[in-house]
Amino acid sequence: MFCGECGSSTSATPLTRRRPDPRGRDTTIIQPLPRSTVISVSVPDRVPAPPPVERIGPVPTSAPAESAPAVLPDPVAAPITEPPATRPDGVRFVLQFSTGETVNVHGSGLIGRRPLPQPGEIFDHLVQIQDSGMSVSKSHLEFGQHGGQFWVSDRFSGNGSVLQRPSEGALRCEPGRRYLVPRGSRVDIADQYFVLA
Template structure:
């Protein structure tokens, strides 16, 4: 009798492996973590892109807290009430205009999610939920997250089915690694599968 996880020899009747601690009924497939990506995204083929000029900040790194982003007890930024008399509007330099391939334009600040039907995870709060009409289903429900750092927009792919590509004005195409933040200066184009938006 052998362990199906580590291959160690086990005595007859053993319930657990003495080497790796796995149950004798465990299989490599049963130990595989579930895929966090949405299951209804239509996967499209893309040509290989060169991976250069990556500027990234770890997702669990710092996040600037401003007057419009109060922080709760769990340390999560939350949007300020819309009608609160003491709400401080962000300066024009921290607002970004996103012009989408579908024809819509959206002015954003703070944090947000973009996708076909973006939904925060439990405990998450965002200033914007930007929905893209994509009949081809190439864009995932929650495709990417965005925020602001030192006056520059950043994005992070949220384990989308078809990925995200950033094209900066002074650099080539960069395919985003899921879960990492990439700075997106004004004038850049962000491709979400068959859709895109330009940052101004």
């Protein structure tokens, strides 16, 4: 039944006569968990040893009474910063790019249009490629050494990477997986490439 003048329901219950909710306010809203992302992290050849801890002894008896006792620094409030550990250069390799550039490398690095490490990552080289077609991703490929051998790993790039070893067919690199690259091999990075010498 509806009112002929205002159109509202004549059988609707007013707010004052509505029965209270027996559940009360016992409902809890659970926020969804954030999605995690997978990134490739470089692993150093040697893990640096932790720095020695300076131990501060008791205050000598000859010290003036006004001097405050020595306090150990809080490791959370004042983190210890040290320069990255020096490691051997390892074997040197030459990357001859299709753009005409030649880069001598050792250790680890990133290749791309504007290579940028993720927080906590440290690389020896950031190799920037001039690609007017924008086919190469910003951080397209990661490289490094293992036992004197060169390896590459695709960094989940948009157009992918292809490895062409001598006397073997082309192999599309699975993102996040490391592939050994012998000298004389060609690595296609989207529309660009480099030859390892």
